[in-house]
Amino acid sequence: MSQALANMPGDGYFRRPPVFDNHSDHRTYLKHRQAVALRHFARLGFDQDGLAGLITVADPEHSGTYWANPLARAFSLVTPADLIRVDGDSAETVEGDRRVNVAAFNIHAEIHKARPDVQAVIHLHTVYGRAFSAFARRLPPLTQDACPFFEDHEVFDDYTGLVLAKDDGRRIAKQLGGHKAILLKNHGLVTVGETLDAAAWWFTLLDTCCHVQLLADAAGKPEPIPADVARLTGKQLGSHLLGWNSYQPLHDVALARNPDLAPGSPAMRVQSPALSG
Secondary structure (H helix, E strand, C coil): CCHHHHCCCCCCCCCCCCCCCCHHHHHHHHHHHHHHHHHHHHHCCCCCCCCCCEEEEECCCCCCEEEECCCCCCHHHCCHHHCEEEECCCCCEEECCCCCCHHHHHHHHHHHHHCCCCCEEEEECCHHHHHHHCCCCCCCCCCHHHHHHCCCEEEECCCCCCCCCHHHHHHHHHHHCCCCEEEECCCEEEEEECCHHHHHHHHHHHHHHHHHHHHHHHHCCCCCCCHHHHHHHHHHHCCHHHHHHHHHHHHHHHHHHCHHHCCCCCCCCCCCHHHHC
């Protein structure tokens, strides 16, 4: 735990991600969170661009395979049963009966390979993310909320069309390095996280920060936070644990708005105690 978190008041000040003692319960939990995250992004309008948009989550048991939302399935309709498990080398479906968006998966698979610390990768085509990406510049620490990305995101400025070659995915992964996010020029945003929940929070926050930056730039000449203060604030707000906790209210609201994903509902074909965590 960072010193900033250690100084927070009270034992158990923050919730912590659950720990599982078997792969089955862990997998059920992750697939449920993934379906709820897709519903969350659907409500934000992040699924309105045809076939674009992908969330991948590393399977806790089968190394090199990743759970993904299937091609041409609306985020607002996805259930855990719809998710497919895809091989990171071949992009072939190894569990499920649909295919993945290969162009998006070529980015995700290479990031997962380069970053074994990452559980989830998220790439969606959002209005503000695409608009800001066209400037091919890093997001300045204009507000407190942008500080988690200060010195912790990159820009990939070589758009060459759909990522149909694995080498393009490798170049994006290399540029991302050890950071939590990357802006793809003329394309959009990518975030990663040690948990799916953290990655979902970083993506939600990054898109909002792009929106704020575009508004501020249009209004005049905004003054960013000084680098030393931005660096400190980033350390205070940019940890995995803060990211995971920040997403919990969004997950809870998305679940409440989608009762078909509640444990025990008809859509939840596999009942598991993992979903009560």
